[in-house]
Amino acid sequence: MTPTPITRQVDHLMASQPSQDGDGVNIRRIHDFGGGLDPFLMLDELGSDRPDDYIGGFPPHPHRGIQTLTYVIHGGLTHEDHMGHSSTIQAGDAQWMHTGRGIIHSEMPLTDQQGLHAFQLWLNLAAREKLSPATYRDVRAAEMPQLPGRDAILIALGGHWQNTAGDSVAGPLDALAGHGAVAHARLAAGGELALATPTTTLLVYVFAGSLDISGTSVSPGQLARLGSGEWLALASQEGAQALLLAGEPHGEPIAHYGPFVMNAHAELEQALRDYRDGTLTD
Template sequence: MTSPLLRQVDRLQRSQPSQDGDGVKIQRIHDFGGGLDPFLMLDELGSDRPDDYLGGFPPHPHRGIQTLTYVIHGGLTHEDHLGHSSTIRAGDAQWMHTGRGIIHSEMPLTDSQGLHGFQLWLNLAASEKMSQPDYRDVRSGEMPQLAGDGAELIVLGGTWVRSDGERVDGPLNALAGSAGVAHARLAAGGRLELESEAPTLLAYVFAGELQVGDALVPAGHLARLGTGDRLALASAEGGEALLLQGRPHGEPIAHYGPFVMNSQAELEQALRDYRDGTFAG
């Protein structure tokens, strides 16, 4: 039997200030060149200043992606042209499969700690780009957890396995690219070791500092892991991260604003469909 091969950080990417919607201030990491395949973009919304986010995200279209929104503090109210209307709050998530097209809005809510959350874009395979759109809320009570030594893993989607073989399956089991998404929270001196052979494995540290393999990763940085079959996390002072794993589509990516397709011609068709009113069916 071969010994486990720890996965090491082979690239660090720092989030950059940006804004979207009606002037909402965010920290963004994106790669539409396939470097994070099947993931495309990760936005972190976090502020205790209402002016930074209360404009929200008025109605806008999407085609060709899935979005996953996860709230740490505050909340978001979602409405779309399919008739979905719901609010998620701290610890909840919402998943949207845009397929051939969906028009939606997201309006922020606050709690005593302001607003803090994430939105992740996942690319759909070419065969799914024009599929039927769908939407689902996931409440915090539906998310199973894995415990470690001074650590916990909150599982939103996919399958996650602790190094001793204990596994949990998240409630979101239809993420593009067989993706998994989890929230790792480590106390001071905490450790967590997971099995993962997924071709794409990413860790976005958003609080404190985490040791990922042999590297120290500060908040606001995305670590891409190299090959191996085990992920080791530790923290001297405590830290938190979103963990992302998946299988690349390996297909061409064509991106324009809220649309992600496989060719320029498909992007132009999406724009025509939106302008002539046939976009949302």
């Protein structure tokens, strides 16, 4: 007899907190540099219809030791970096950076009639990849496959996703750290989405409506960390939207200072010296 799959339950809720970054950009942030979200580190939500909240953007700044994934709901962001990349993403698009040894970049906001609403996710690189060459990629909305539920869809940005009916899709971002997978779930009123979830780490960040996750109600601005199991059950009476994050923990020490994430304090000091000396990206 085949055992009944275990539905994953919410074992911890985290609330996003107001913060500022860049040139006075107002954001809501969730972070855990102690390994509690491994392989994920931080999620920022930028959302406002007031240009003063974000118009200063993120002038040139460095990174080492992480990947970033930026995803736009509406508005847009223009990216430029030391490698010569210059591109703009708009509603439904994403951009991915593997910062590796080092990258210096800027992100400047664009608006539409609703202002700006976007996310930036930080993923930790394994120790063996922290000094690897930097790379960058844009992904357009049309490249992202969709997986259906009942009055619901999952938009796959990266990684492999499968519903409990056996349908599956693979997002275009196939090199996310920690075998990561990222998706945008949209549920209409009364919608349901049931997914097979084999990875160890599974997180759900709700940003619109109220979402029922295996019987636990999760409100906008809350991140749910799921316990072990094989299935994820999502439902919403009023309609909801959420980001789904899945991956495998590195289980390595984390040392963090500003835009640098390494494994030891001495490596952070080296990153700071390299940045001051102009050799961060060499």
